[in-house]
Amino acid sequence: MNLIINHSSIQPIYEQISVQIKDRIIHGELVEDTILPSVRTLAKELRVSALTIKKSYDILEQEGFIITIHGKGSFVTSANQAQLAEEKKREVEAELEHAIRKGRSCGMNDQEIEELFHIIMEEP
Amino acid sequence: MIRLHNIKKQYSQFQLQCSLEVPQNRITALIGPNGAGKSTTFKTILGLTHVDSGEIELFGKPILTLTTQERAMLGIALSNSCFCGYLQIRDIIPILSHLYPKFQKEYFLQQCKHFDLPLTKKINDFSTGMKAKLKILIAISHQAKLLILDEPTTGLDVLAREELLDILREYMIPGNRSILISSHISSDLEGFCDDLYLINKGKILLHEETNILLDNYGILKVTKEQYQKINPIYLTRKKKEPYGYRLLTTQKQFYQDNVQELIIEKCNIDEIILMMTKGELL
Amino acid sequence: MKGLLIKDWKLLKNQMRFMLILFTILIVISFLDNTNHISFMTSYLSFLFSNFVLSTLSYDSYDNGMLFLLSLPISRKIYVQEKYLFSLLLTFGSWLISLLLRLLIFPLQFSWMEISEICFESLIYLIFVLLFLAYSIPLHLKFGNEKGRMLSFGFLGLLAFGIFTIVRIDNWQSLFYMVNRISLKFVIIITTFLCIIFLGISYLLSLWIIEKKEY
Numbered sequence: 001m002n003l004i005i006n007h008s009s010i011q012p013i014y015e016q017i018s019v020q021i022k023d024r025i026i027h028g029e030l031v032e033d034t035i036l037p038s039v040r041t042l043a044k045e046l047r048v049s050a051l052t053i054k055k056s057y058d059i060l061e062q063e064g065f066i067i068t069i070h071g072k073g074s075f076v077t078s079a080n081q082a083q084l085a086e087e088k089k090r091e092v093e094a095e096l097e098h099a100i101r102k103g104r105s106c107g108m109n110d111q112e113i114e115e116l117f118h119i120i121m122e123e124p
Numbered sequence: 125m126i127r128l129h130n131i132k133k134q135y136s137q138f139q140l141q142c143s144l145e146v147p148q149n150r151i152t153a154l155i156g157p158n159g160a161g162k163s164t165t166f167k168t169i170l171g172l173t174h175v176d177s178g179e180i181e182l183f184g185k186p187i188l189t190l191t192t193q194e195r196a197m198l199g200i201a202l203s204n205s206c207f208c209g210y211l212q213i214r215d216i217i218p219i220l221s222h223l224y225p226k227f228q229k230e231y232f233l234q235q236c237k238h239f240d241l242p243l244t245k246k247i248n249d250f251s252t253g254m255k256a257k258l259k260i261l262i263a264i265s266h267q268a269k270l271l272i273l274d275e276p277t278t279g280l281d282v283l284a285r286e287e288l289l290d291i292l293r294e295y296m297i298p299g300n301r302s303i304l305i306s307s308h309i310s311s312d313l314e315g316f317c318d319d320l321y322l323i324n325k326g327k328i329l330l331h332e333e334t335n336i337l338l339d340n341y342g343i344l345k346v347t348k349e350q351y352q353k354i355n356p357i358y359l360t361r362k363k364k365e366p367y368g369y370r371l372l373t374t375q376k377q378f379y380q381d382n383v384q385e386l387i388i389e390k391c392n393i394d395e396i397i398l399m400m401t402k403g404e405l406l
Numbered sequence: 407m408k409g410l411l412i413k414d415w416k417l418l419k420n421q422m423r424f425m426l427i428l429f430t431i432l433i434v435i436s437f438l439d440n441t442n443h444i445s446f447m448t449s450y451l452s453f454l455f456s457n458f459v460l461s462t463l464s465y466d467s468y469d470n471g472m473l474f475l476l477s478l479p480i481s482r483k484i485y486v487q488e489k490y491l492f493s494l495l496l497t498f499g500s501w502l503i504s505l506l507l508r509l510l511i512f513p514l515q516f517s518w519m520e521i522s523e524i525c526f527e528s529l530i531y532l533i534f535v536l537l538f539l540a541y542s543i544p545l546h547l548k549f550g551n552e553k554g555r556m557l558s559f560g561f562l563g564l565l566a567f568g569i570f571t572i573v574r575i576d577n578w579q580s581l582f583y584m585v586n587r588i589s590l591k592f593v594i595i596i597t598t599f600l601c602i603i604f605l606g607i608s609y610l611l612s613l614w615i616i617e618k619k620e621y
Contacts, residue, residue: 008390
């Protein structure tokens, strides 16, 4: 499945996996009804524990990206990819708006807010 | 699949006292330094040695009541024992066919070819790597539901070890199978087993899922002053260092979120073992 | 059990070449010598083959092999049963072959007396071999193969000494004819019965030893 795990990263492995799979679903690389590799198969490919893979799949299912049918496997759901992506973007927009408003209300000028924004962007 | 409940066995050097469980669809590892009691635990599971007290169950039944057919569902590889070295692979094929009703001859031969195991050479003349591969092959060639492997990678180089683990990962894919594997090379098992038991001097020090060990556990390096102030709630072991203390935590996220200027490192299984066995209890 | 029998048979084949060479040499020697030795030589063959069962015990415990064997899908009982079955198969097999060889090599003496003499002597050897196995197997299982070998051969030495003295004592040939006249069938039945009893005791003893053993 061509996922890449960074073992030295502070980000938990299950999160790296679920984020990468989510990415592909959002960008349309994994289309609706695509069957994901079985937990053990992916565990073999990535050389990680099967429980880690299961955790990733559980999260993806919780967030509505995949659905697991017992005995058959895990499938990418029929939720409209574009819609989902749009929704997420809207959420980020709202949060940024909220942060900027807060900054302005406690006396920061626009330049300071922008600087702060860039500093945070640069953090790993 | 396997259940050891409170087994106790007295030896001259130490007392083996442990409980462990291997559920279905699981790869469980038993890790510990040499002489910790891993092989002994395996021998008790296989009925090769008797325990003073406690229950041992395989497939839900006490081991002494297992039928021959049920025992044929076990695939076993022992660290220091195999077929008589004077036999050749072509000799052991009919032996295995008769001992294990589900023995897959074609698969076995195919894999022997794949791993360059000569059919007409005495097993005594095999290299360590070849013997290890043969033992694993014997264990996985009869559709066993449960593999019990005692230090199958010992004495092998990195390439061979990875190859062996890949064979085992492949083995798990069909499902409804479990593996209990022991090793003192913990780095191998990080990317392999689902959960692990750490044993030392006959006692189980730790039982945790691998992903939790790798994702949640961490090493904190603190000065003496920091140590005084730190909340010990998620700390489990400490070790004195020249700079202060080295601490093992079960929730590095907690310290990451709540404490400033703390050196927090992701840790691997080796470090966890070192801290759990050599570190002081907190 | 069949798997175990195949294993022991394969191990036997390893030694086969050596055994056959030895056997051929013995036959050739006895040919060149007088006829009396042929009976000993051919019966010695059955002793050699039966002794091989003890070798399989050595092979089994070589290099921690018992750990592996007992982890196979067999019970300890089956392990012991297979050894005794193998003993019986080897002993009877080789005894039959040696008996036939004896009758074939010197086919001219076909008088009833001579045949019954040959058969009776062979029977003695057979019983002797079976008894040897009966006490050797438990010894090997209990004390390991080196000590076991020493003990069983030591015992053999004692027995040989005992027989030697008995032979010296009286004209045993007259005893033999007397016994022969009484009822060969009766003698055979009694000795077979005793043999079975001894083997039975040996089997139970071996079973007990193996069940108790810790590895």
